[in-house]
Amino acid sequence: MNAVREPAKRRALAVAIFGFSCGLLLSSPAAPPEKKDIVSVERTPRLAARLQPLGLDQLFEWEGRVYILVGPRDIWKLDRNRIPYLLESHKFPALNSRPSLLQGGINGDYHSYLELETDLQALERSYPQMARLFTIGITLENRRIYALKISDNVALDEEEAEVLFLGCHHAREWISVEVPFLLAKYLLENYASDAGVRRAVNESEVWIAPLVNPDGLEYSIRFYRYWRKNRRLNADGSYGVDLNRNYGYGWAYDNGGSSPEPASEVYRGSAAFSEPETRAVRDLFEQREFQALVTYHSYSQVILYPWGYTTTPTDKEGLHRSLAAAMSTLMAAVNGRVYGFGPSAASSYLTNGDMTDWAFGVSGIPAYTIELPPVDQLGGGFFNAERDIDPIFRENLPAALFLIDWSISNFGASPLGLREARADLLRGRGKVPGRHLR
Numbered sequence: 001m002n003a004v005r006e007p008a009k010r011r012a013l014a015v016a017i018f019g020f021s022c023g024l025l026l027s028s029p030a031a032p033p034e035k036k037d038i039v040s041v042e043r044t045p046r047l048a049a050r051l052q053p054l055g056l057d058q059l060f061e062w063e064g065r066v067y068i069l070v071g072p073r074d075i076w077k078l079d080r081n082r083i084p085y086l087l088e089s090h091k092f093p094a095l096n097s098r099p100s101l102l103q104g105g106i107n108g109d110y111h112s113y114l115e116l117e118t119d120l121q122a123l124e125r126s127y128p129q130m131a132r133l134f135t136i137g138i139t140l141e142n143r144r145i146y147a148l149k150i151s152d153n154v155a156l157d158e159e160e161a162e163v164l165f166l167g168c169h170h171a172r173e174w175i176s177v178e179v180p181f182l183l184a185k186y187l188l189e190n191y192a193s194d195a196g197v198r199r200a201v202n203e204s205e206v207w208i209a210p211l212v213n214p215d216g217l218e219y220s221i222r223f224y225r226y227w228r229k230n231r232r233l234n235a236d237g238s239y240g241v242d243l244n245r246n247y248g249y250g251w252a253y254d255n256g257g258s259s260p261e262p263a264s265e266v267y268r269g270s271a272a273f274s275e276p277e278t279r280a281v282r283d284l285f286e287q288r289e290f291q292a293l294v295t296y297h298s299y300s301q302v303i304l305y306p307w308g309y310t311t312t313p314t315d316k317e318g319l320h321r322s323l324a325a326a327m328s329t330l331m332a333a334v335n336g337r338v339y340g341f342g343p344s345a346a347s348s349y350l351t352n353g354d355m356t357d358w359a360f361g362v363s364g365i366p367a368y369t370i371e372l373p374p375v376d377q378l379g380g381g382f383f384n385a386e387r388d389i390d391p392i393f394r395e396n397l398p399a400a401l402f403l404i405d406w407s408i409s410n411f412g413a414s415p416l417g418l419r420e421a422r423a424d425l426l427r428g429r430g431k432v433p434g435r436h437l438r
């Protein structure tokens with residue numbers, strides 16, 4: 001589809017779909033949440049090796065133990081593999097809480113889907129020359145996945161560097177919506193007064209999709225705070241595909257970096273790009289010519305780059321590392337918080353089918369996962385205080401501006417055949433690298 005190259009036509013279509021989807025939204029009943037527990041397992045190399053293939057949702061490590069989010073089937077797996085665990089749910093009173101919708105939800109200053117929609121539309125209305133809102137996909141529950149394009153002459157597709165910022169592949173990572181949204185707001189509100197912002201907006205096209213997984217976010221707000229995946233009803237009756245395991249490069253490479261089991265928190269889906277959310281990002285990516293991207297997650301306060309599916313370095317390790325180091329330095333200067341950085345698989349754990357592996361694999365551009373604060377569970381885990389939203393945004397701002405500036409400089413230095421070269425690379429999209437090659 002040519003959604004992004006034909007804004008007028010696409011916007012008319014989006015309005016039509018929205019009129020239709022509101023009715024569906026009101027009438028579709030939400031599925032009951034699965035009962036979840038948190039258990040801990042002693043952190044030893046022997047147990048870690050036995051845990052890895054089970055595809056469980058490992059939340060964090062604390063005082064020598066790995067904390068894992070489990071359902072009844074996961075407990076059964078632990079029992080069957082004779083892995084000793086302690087039940088820790090009592091330490092997490094919010095685990096299975098179901099706040100009343102009449103109380104206005106539990107998300108406070110954080111955006112819900114409708115609040116974000118309202119705010120994105122308001123930005124477009126306030127800055128019609130610089131901001132244009134696109135619907136890049138429709139979710140299983142008929143919500144829209146939005147991308148805001150920010151540039152001077154926003155109605156035109158100019159020959160300028162393009163940079164992509166994404167948020168909230170994972171539902172419970174609420175802070176990852178706020179940082180890209182606030183970046184959009186900042187660029188627009190400071191265009192008139194800040195020469196640096198003006199140059200960035202004039203000489204680039206910034207695309208910001210703060211909420212890749214709106215169905216999951218709504219479920220996390222209304223029913224179950226720890227929800228991670230989208231809301232796909234799987235063949236076995238379980239819910240959800242891990243969107244950051246559903247991209248088409250190295251998809252299903254092994255069962256350690258993602259799980260073939262639908263009930264797993266890292267379930268990769270029935271096929272690469274089986275989900276409307278990942279297809280929306282893929283289609284946007286293929287219709288644009290991005291020079292760099294950041295996809296925000298939480299938590300652990302670290303800047304990650306490919307590969308996730310293997311510990312073998314990419315051929316752009318040096319570039320990835322030097323840009324990450326520069327971003328980390330800029331970030332630390334704001335609030336003193338130090339973001340570590342490194343290749344994803346070697347720095348944290350194996351993942352396959354993730355967004356940055358795919359984007360880098362098909363295009364070769366710098367592609368970063370920024371895991372926002374806190375650094376660990378003791379600092380709050382997935383629960384960032386409302387008062388931390390602004391400081392976390394402020395420290396990420398110079399890194400985002402740096403990457404935009406780098407993209408502008410890099411675009412100017414690129415050979416004229418850039419478009420053709422990228423088209424060649426993209427023709428190989430979706431190709432799963434063979435194990436014998438790497």
Ligand SMILES: [Zn+2]
Nearest residue numbers: 170173297298
């Ligand atoms: Zn995440």
